[in-house]
Amino acid sequence: MAFCQKGCLTRHHICHTGEKPSVCQECGMAFCQKGRLTRHHICHTGEKPSVCQECGMAFCQKGRLTRHHICHTGEKPSVCQECGMAFCQKGRLTRHHICHTGEKPSVCQECGMAFCQKGRLTRHHICHTGEKPSVCQECGMAFCQKGRLIRHHICHTGEKPSVCQECGMAFCQKGRLTRHHICHTGEKPSVCQECGMAFCQKGRLTRHHICHTGEKPSVCQECGMAFCQKGRLTRHHICHTGE
Structure with a gap:
């Protein structure tokens, strides 16, 4: 590296000795040259004179702008x-x-x-x-994270990449497979507070609970008989088919 004055060479040489005589009074960071300390000090004033022409993002130092600019070139x-x-x-x-x-x-x-x-x-x-900024364009379901929306979206594509190794049943989400797998372990962590009946999945408990409320949302189209569960309606329907 060449310099126009001997004094400049002398000051530059300090950088090779490891000495850092110029210390920032704000944070204690040390520099080998006073000029570098001066440029660093701008970071403590709040000034950001170096502005990116691509996105308008501002920086306190030109070097930081240079490093940031690589993000716009596509280089990694x-x-x-x-x-x-x-x-x-x-x-x-x-x-x-x-x-x-x-x-x-x-x-x-x-x-x-x-x-x-x-x-x-x-x-x-x-x-x-409580915010849910990521909204599904298919069904309007909202999520707090974009990643959760992406995982949910698979349910609309028909894909079922998560397959149970026990029975071959496939699911669109890994979480659903995990919940399903409990049925193969024999565990029944979801217990009805009304009758003590236990289920391997919370969803099954929810459907069972309707039997205690008196609701009968599943109605037979043949005779009008109503049931608290869809499964019971299905079994009842056999009476009309003659099977």
Whole structure:
């Protein structure tokens, strides 16, 4: 590197010695040159003179703008050695890497659920506010997270990628398969408070509970006889078919 003055060369040389005589009074960060300290200090004033012409995002330092600009070029030079996922910025790769270490430093104050990234915690927190910004265009069902909407949408495509290894029954969502699997274990965690009858799924308990309310929403189209459960109507219908 060349300089027009010997003094400039002398000041530059400090960077190679490891010395950092210029210390920020705000945060204690040290620099090898006074000029670098001056540029750094803008971050404490709130000024953001470097503006991105692509999206209008502003930065306190030109260097940060330069690093940000890569995100608009499509380049992703920072690659994760664990999974091959690529990022436009080294900082994003660093934050992503925590997911491979098992660390979960971001903890939800509402429920104690922990996440490896602050962004994931932020997205999770919406579930506690009651907001449901992600709406299904097919049925109008709303979700607090975009990921949940994506998983729900499979139900409209007819796909059933989650298959039970016990009976071959297929489901559109992994969660539904998990709930179904309890039926094969013999567990019956859902107990009726009225009669003590137990069920392997909460949905079955809900349907059973109608029998205690006196409601009979399932009506036979042949004779008008009503039942509290659809299954009972189906069994009754055989009387009309002669089977």
